[in-house]
Amino acid sequence: MTPELIQYLESIKHNARLEDADETDVMSELEAHIEDKVKELTESGLTAEEALKTCLGEMGGTRLVARQIYEACSQGSWKQTLLTSLPHLLFGLLFALNWWHYPGWLSIVLLLILATTVYGWWHGKPTWVFSWLGYTLLPVLAVGLILPYLPRVWSFLALLIYFPMALWWLFHIIIQTNKRDWIFSSLMLLPLPVIIGWFLAVSSSGRFTEYSLQLLDYFAPWIGLSFIVLALTIAAFIRLRQRWLRVGLLATSGLLTVTLIVHYTIGRLNTFTFFGLILVMWGVLLVPALLEHYLKSGRKITLRRRHTAASTSQ
């Protein structure tokens, strides 16, 4: 394969962002098509270089082909839709039905989430796994919440170690997820502003008191509702084909859930917190995209340097 052809196919592969199973089929088909066409064109008298150029011109631009492939393959089945929205639905029901009072239910839900995530992660990282993955970050968050209860010096030291480690872990997960598609990182982090919002509403000081539990009990139906809104968002996300509609949906849903939290916790969250939550929501959407852009530029620079080094050494 010539570098030009490799670049063409790689560009389609990168922009179509397919699941592994689909990717092999689609790329092999395109490759076979190009081989057939180039063979025919060379037999008609063109040089190999001219034939490839003509062929790629007739195939269409990589962005157009990749976008159409994405739209053809991205829509999930109803089974996938249910699987993807299930963790949000479970969390919603946990609060809406007041199951959160019972440690048994809480443990079952957390174990189920952990087991499902591990299963999905080791079985090709299907689309549905990313919404489950977001909730596996909860134990990390829980550790952070426990730390202020340690004696003052220990608490300070533990927090000093905890924050870089937690951030490293978060970025590690985002980078791993970004390898599939940055939009799945946003999907994974979608509950983050909701969890932060409700946490601040029940415990603005960062410590859980008896009063915080009373507030949690009072807000439980609305907490449940916000997670059900997330579940519905994810269901629509999976059924949509167009990428720009998916991004728009995540942004709208983030805005809606944050507004819902501020509305139902009258007086508990001020305008400053509302804008802070909006900022977190935009961070959830934009950080994975920017990170992908940054990593892609870094890869391009490394490749260019290697290419330059190779040409100068020759």
Place this chain on the structure above:
Amino acid sequence: MVPRRDLVKGSSSSLLLSLIEQQPMYGYQIVKELAARSQGYFKFKEGTLYPALHRLEKSGLITGRWQLLPNGRQRRYYYITARGQAKLVLEKSQWHDFLTAVKLILQPGPSGS
């Protein structure tokens, strides 16, 4: 006037189902058949054929199977499913009605004179 691109887009599923119904075909063969049978009218960016085929496959109207050729290469042949055949019958009838209506307008008979 309706652009040719929109006409092709609107009829692509009927055209693909119709070709695949006659015999199982692979992508490149479909492109060649479309261009040959339409005397070059149905010419489009060839890379966009595969998204159209995958959309039909996802809808259960066709199914693709890899076949190993004697020369060691592999090709993905598409077969029409029972659901695809039923859809094609419906689409053919709709196209027939549409073409009849268009002809009646474009070639006015005695009642129009």
